[in-house]
Each structure stands twice: as structure tokens, then as C-alpha cells.
Amino acid sequence: MRRVAFVLLFPGSVPLAAAQEQPPPKSERPAAPTDYPFEIVEDVTLGTEPASADLTGQLGVPDEDYVPEVFQYRRRGTQTVQGGLGGEHRSTALTELKVLDLAVDPGDTVRAIVRVEPAFEKGRRFVAEFWSQEFGRAAVVYVNFRPHASRRNLYLGEGSVDPYHPGGRYNIGSTMITDEHGHKKAYSTEFNPVMRAPDGTPAHFVVSPNPEADLTPPTLASVEVLTPGVGPGETIRVEAFAEDNLAGPTQARAVFESPSKSRRVRVDLIGDSRTPGRFLGAFTIPEWYEGGVWSLQKIELYDAARNQALLFAATRPGLGAVSARVEADPAKRDDLPPELLALELPMRTAAADEAIPVAALVTDDLSGVDKVYVSFQSPSGADLIRVELESRNPPLNRASLVPQPNVFRGTLRLEPWRERGRYRVSRVNLSDRAQNYRNLNPVRDEEVRGLFVEFGREASEESGKSR
Amino acid sequence: MNDDGRKSGRGLPGRREFLGATGAAALGAMARGALAAPVQREELVPDRSLKTKHLIVILYGNGCRKKDTVEDPAHTPHMARMMAEGSVFTEDFGETANLHGYMYTEMITGRETVSEHPLYPTWTEMARRELGGSPNDYWMLQGVSYYRSWVYDRKHWSAHPEGGLQFGANSLTMNKLFHQDETRSPAELVRANIEPGLGHTQKTRSELEEWIADIRSRHLHLPASTRTSLVEREVPVGDGQCFEIAKHLLSEFRPRLITIQMLALDDAHADAGFWDYDTDYEQYRRHIAATDELVGNLWDHIRSDPTLASSTSILLRPECGRDDEVNVYGQLHHSQGNYYAHNVWTLGVGPDFRSGAVFPELVMRRDLCPTVVYLLTGRDTARHATGSIRTQMFREEYRLPPYVRRDRFGNPISI
Secondary structure, three states, X not given: OOOOOEEOOOOOOOOHHHHOOOOOOOOOOOOOOOOOOOOEEOOOOXXXXXXXXXXXXXXXXXXXXXXXXXXXXOOOOOOEOHHHOOOOOOOOEEEEEEEOOOEEOOOOEEEEEEEEEOOOOOOOOEEEEEEEOOOEEEEEEEEEEEEOOOOOOEEEEEEEOOOOOOOEEEEEXXXXXXXXXXXXXXXXXXOOHHHEOOOOOEOEEEEOOOOXXXXXXXXXXXXXXXXXXXXXXXXXXXXXXXXXXOXXXXXEEEEEEOOOOOOEEEEEEEEOOOOOOEEEEEEOOXXXXXXXXXXXXXXXXXXXOOOEEEEEOOOOXXXXXXXXXXXXXXXXXXXXXXXXXXXXXXXXXXXXXXXEEEEEEEEOOOOOEEEEEEEEEOOOOOOEEEEEEEOOOOOOOOOOOOOOOOEEEEEEOOOOOOOOEEEEEEEEEEEEOOOOEEEEOOOOOHHHOOOEEEEOOOOOOOOOOEO | OOOOOOOOOOOOOOHHHHHHHHHHHHHHOOOOOOOOOOOOOOOOOOOOOOOOOEEEEEEOOOOOOXXXXXXXXXXXXXXXXXXXXXXXXXEEEXXXXXXXXXXXXXXXXXXXXXXXXXXOOOHHHHHHHXXXXXXXXXXXXXXXXXXXXXXXXXXXXXXXXOOOHHHOOEEEEHHHHOOOOOOOOHHHHHHHHOOOOOOOOHHHHHHHHHHHHHHHHOOOOOOOOOOOXXXXXXXXXXXXXXXXXXXXXXXXXXXXXXXXXXXXXXXXXXXXXXXXXXXXXXXXXXXXXXXHHHHHHHHHHHHOOHHHHOOEEEEEEOOOOOOOOOOOOOOOOOOOOOHHHHEEEEEEEOOOEOOOEEEEEEEEHHHHHHHHHHHHHOOOOOOOOOOOOOHHXXXXXXXXXXXXXXXXXXXXXXX
């Protein structure tokens, strides 16, 4: 059994193993507001088999044993390893994290620096949330990291402590990194020791006491549709008034829902600087949507302290009555998604650095095709490339060249770090201008099944060895 | 004792200690009510003897909409018939809708957290501390140990002084214990999966090993076939196994508490950043249909046993819901601000609940923990929770006091 160690910070807390045998000692000093009041368990597995993932980032693990993040959900023994894959699929692992500004005042910037291994090929930002020890996610400081200009292993993070953030300790919480493949990795203090301060507690900073602290969300004083009846395509105007105790209301958003509740329209309400607390919205219901009474589904308010009030009509009496009657032409109503008539992959084999043309023929009954995406999944599933196809005419000056709104073209390319081998079509996604979506998947839909491009391999023919 | 007369030492620091004098003064300047709640809730609901002796809590997945379940009875006919027999809350709110590791911890501890691993006692710890019993009376089941960046098999205990591993559960992970390639002996599996310090005796450990051997030898971990089949992937199959295992645990151990955490409902957007797991909204809907039948099977199993029928309850609630809309890529995320992501349902069936009752009033995710503890112990002892016991769902003749809705800091909100 592995040794279980505890960092004792809260006065009177005792090692777990000893808790059953002896009463806790009495406090000898009052707890400081910066103390971390919980025990840190160095190893929550307590000697049992860890989760199927290696949560430390698997630094130093050879390719033959390294399991990329995308395969870590599988049980041990069936996980694909890096050594059997083409391309590079090591997650970028945090190896060091240090908060540079340990004590800050409200309104200050807090900085942190991290080291990652391996360096990113293409820098992607990542974010760490620091949660108030006392108020949890009601008071969060987001620290956004950006890559160093030349030292690609280093990232500098900056976060703003609002003038209204409460004082006290802020501990690092959810930290999410996305790499160049689009893979995600989350870090947390219990499973990733790199997230801890030198004293073993979660990495943190302390905000000085703040008499101006504001954790109270704004309240809605009123909301009204100023144009209760509109014709097709006419603008609907909304006016809302919000109140706030300290920081002052800054933003408002609303969602209106169609009579059948199958459609929603988001409305950004813009603050009227001349009249603090007043928000105005102006929007139209798309001509392809149903007519009738469109009702307020929710209104969302923020204050300058980033406190949020979420007010849903379902639980807030009266809100649902805020509505507009919209006239619409039933003949224009479009509830059907586009249809895929053909998908063309003229080249089934290609060199690794070759660009592969992809074409699709898509039709729509009323509003017209808007977006076409074709996704390709790599042999092991470690990579996915989503190609957006566009409807454009080639640059030829001919009288016969009229627009072809049903022909969509794009190009599939592999970046150097991606796996080689057979990329199969894993998804085709279509939308029209009425926001009707069709999602085709080869597991269910025959028309996109069995389509692939074979890219020249540079390594193994195998899609992946298992361990 | 401290100067305010409270005992310091084992418990968490009081508000004044925690903030220091300056901090407390600063709080005094804030709007009254927002932050004035005590850290530890006073007892509110009187003790009473309840009929529930066995409880199954189903954390219904990594996000599921009521729109795809209780608002769509044709898609979930088993849940629909259970609703008719039990109590349902239709506006069950959670402030956070986007972080699984945060949300499940909030659910099982009944309060906000700053950590994935519980910092406050879980419902398992509170119940076991109150009721006693062996580890074989308390179970936590999940299909896999790690999925989409979150760890799921380490949540049954905290290091809190009022909890601890000695009040934890046997945490069983399906793909670590029950699969055809597993060659280790039951004793080795127990050693690899069950934490030392849970309080097993030689006898209870032997019983556990014998049970695992029996399950494996008779392949009892295989999910029952359903009209809509489970998707043949590790995570959904693991969910299905949990329901099967729960039936056998009930029959064999008559445990006090089984917590099942479903995970595969996150298949609604499982391909987002995890390309190997290429699933979508339609597979999520399929998993709902398949597991609805498994939930129904479990309820039927309970009702077919005369002893269990009169003494067993089920509570079911998702961690969060999912977005109002499927996106253009066929994914259904769970994002802050979406009505269906924040507002879900809770279903309760069993001998202590009202029958055919629907409660449309707003209730909170943090309520589930004190409700679980009360249902099992008959005492309002989840003092760390900032939620309240959902008294309205209990039988009328119990004459429990009205439900008290609380904000995230535990302050009562006038309804």
C-alpha cells in the first residue's frame, strides 16, 4: 500500500488514518483568512488501481506506453498508444505552474506562468479558473494564458481582479488546455500536483479585504415589448430596466421562443449609456420561421462585477407574458433541413502533403443551403479534420457562369503532426438559412458510408498498438 | 472555544475566523442576506421514522434534458410510469451547467465546492456515519473511471473531519471489474479496487469477493437486452452494467444505499475534442431510450420482491441538463445560460413519497444531498449542505414543514 500523506493546514485537522483513534487537538491559533481549510490527500487512490487515465500528463513515458488523451477513457489493456500511431498525439502537459502575484488588491491584475511539455506546435490559449475559497463559483477570476513569443514551452497568464471581487483566498480550479489537434485536457489540484503551491495547497492568490465587494446579481425592474404586433420582417423592439446594488448593470440578453417552442431567437440588449440600467433590443424573426405569439423564454442580466441573474419564464411569473405577435407567410415557413444528393472524393489515395478536393451537391426546399461540413476521422480516431465547403464560382469570365448555389467545394489537407493513413468520412453536416440542420453519420446513414481518402504513410500501417 | 463561543478544532472555521476581522467587516458592508448565512445549517426538519431502508440514487448521466425524458413520455415510457407512482420536480435548478467534476461533487455534498474530489462529507459518508453498518451496505457504481477529462471513481469519500474513508462506500467501476479479459482473482480485484480503510472485516471482504466471483462466473454483469439496444461502446455498456449490478447488490446484500452515476449521456457531444468517441445527439437519445428501460427494470425488480417493495426508494436526477438546441455539428452541449441546461427534473419513487405528485416550483440541485440523508436516516443532519430537504415530496401524513429554498450560500429565499 502506498503511503498516504496529508498536508495539515487547518488547525485541528488530523491525518485521516489517525482520525479514528484519537480526538483532534484543540486549536492553538485562529485560522488566517488565507489558510486552506481542507486536508490535501496526496494520493486519492489510497493504493488502489488508479483511473484508466494517467492524470499527470505522462511525462517521460515512452511512446510504447503513452496513451493519448483521446483513448484514456478505455479500460487498460485496450488503449491505443502513441508508439503505434503516425503523427504526434502527446497532450501538452503542465510541468510547472506558478502564481506570480500572490497578494493583490481589488482592481489589480494577477499573473501566473506555466511551463508545458512538449512545446506547442501552434500556440493555443488556455484558461484557469480561480475560485473564491469562500464563495466558490460566485466569485471567479479567469486567468487566460498566452504563449511566450519565442519560448514555446512558456505561457504567461493574466487575470483581472474586479474592483468588486470579494477579498480572501482564490484557489485554482478547473484548468483546461486545448492542443493543436483540438484535444482537451483538464487539470485539477487533487489529481495533478503541479497545480499546487509549494506548501501543498492549491495554487492560489489572496485578494485584500474589499469593502466594495459585490456578489449580488442585478435584478430585473421591468421588461416590455414596445412593438406587440409586427408584420413579416418588421423589427421588434424591447426595452428592459435592471437595477443593481453596487457595481451597476452592464449587460442584458434575452431569448424569445416561437409558439411551438421549436424555434428561439437570441437578442442582445444594448445598454443605454445615458440612462444606466436601461437596455434596448431590436430584432426580427427570420422570414422562414413560424408566425404567431413569440414569448420571452429568458432574460440574462450582468453587472460590472460579472454577477449574473438568469431569469427563466418557466420559473419567473409574468415573464412568459412578454411577447410579440408576429405575422408570417405560412408559404415561406421552412422546417426541413437540406438534403445531400452527392458527395464527391475524386482522389482516394494521396501523398501526405497533398490537397484533396471535396465536393458536395446539396439542395434545400425553401431558404437555401447555408453551410456544408465534411468531417474526416483518422485511422485510430485520434484526429479529426472538419472541412467547410463553400459555394463559389471559379474565376472564369463566361456568360454561362451563373451561380450554382447547390454545389459546394472544399479541400482536405493534413497538417504535419497528424496521423497518416485512411481518413474516412465520419460526418456530414448541412444547414440551411432557416437554421435547419442535418447530421449524417456513416453508422446510420448509407449515403456517407464507406468514403475515405488514403494518405501516404510515413510510419506503421497499423492504426495503433494496444497495451 | 473561540470568542464567539463556538468550538474550534475539528469543524470548519466559522465565518468570522475564516475571514478575519477585516474581512468580516467588509462583508458587513455588503447587501444583507446575500452572505449572512451560517456555514452550518440549523436543523429544520424534525426527526421521523421513515419506511425507506434501501435507497438507490441515480445520477442520471453527464447531462440530460427533461425535454428528452419526462417531457417526452413516448421516448421514456418507464420513467413516465414511475412518475405516475412517485413525485416529480420539473424545475430543478443548478447554477453551474458546464463542469462535470464540479457538478457531481456539488450534488453529492450539497454545497458549492472548489474541488473535484469532495471536500465536504458526501451523502454516503453522512448516512453511514449516522446509520453505521459495513462497507457492504454502501455502494457507488460507475461504468468507467475516467471520461472526457474527469475522474469518476473517487467521489465516495472526503477528507473532511466529519466524514472520511471510514464512512465511504465500495466504489465499483464496471470496466475495471467486469469484462471478459479480466484474469485476476476476485481477491486481487478487491485489493486493486477497494480502498483500505473502508472498514471491511475479513468476513465482509470475503462476502464481497465471493459475490464478485459469482457475478463473473454467471456473467450476471451483462446488461439485459432492451428494445432499444445500448450503443456498443465502453461507456454506455458500463452504464447498462451498473443497473444490472444494482439488482444483484439489492438481492445479495440488501444495502442501505447504492449510488449509480451514469456517464454516457455525454455522448450527445462526446466527439467535441475526443474524436475517437464519435457520437452525437442521436446516440444520446438512443442511450436515453435504452437506459429508461433499464431504470424501469430496476424498479420492477424492487417491486417484485415483497421486502424491497415496501422499503426501497429510487431518487433520480441528472447532474445538469443540456442546451436548448442541437448545434450544426450534431452536438448537444451543456452550456451556461441555456434553460434546459440549468433546469432539470428529479424523480422520486418509494414508500415515503407522494404518489403522482408533480411539483413545478423552483428547487435547487444542492437539495438532493440533504434529501438523500433525511430519507435514509430520518434526520436532518446534512448540516454542511446549503440546500434543503424537499419536504413537499414526502407523504402528506408526515406533516413535514414547508420546503425552504436557499441560495448558493445557504440563505433562505422567500418563495
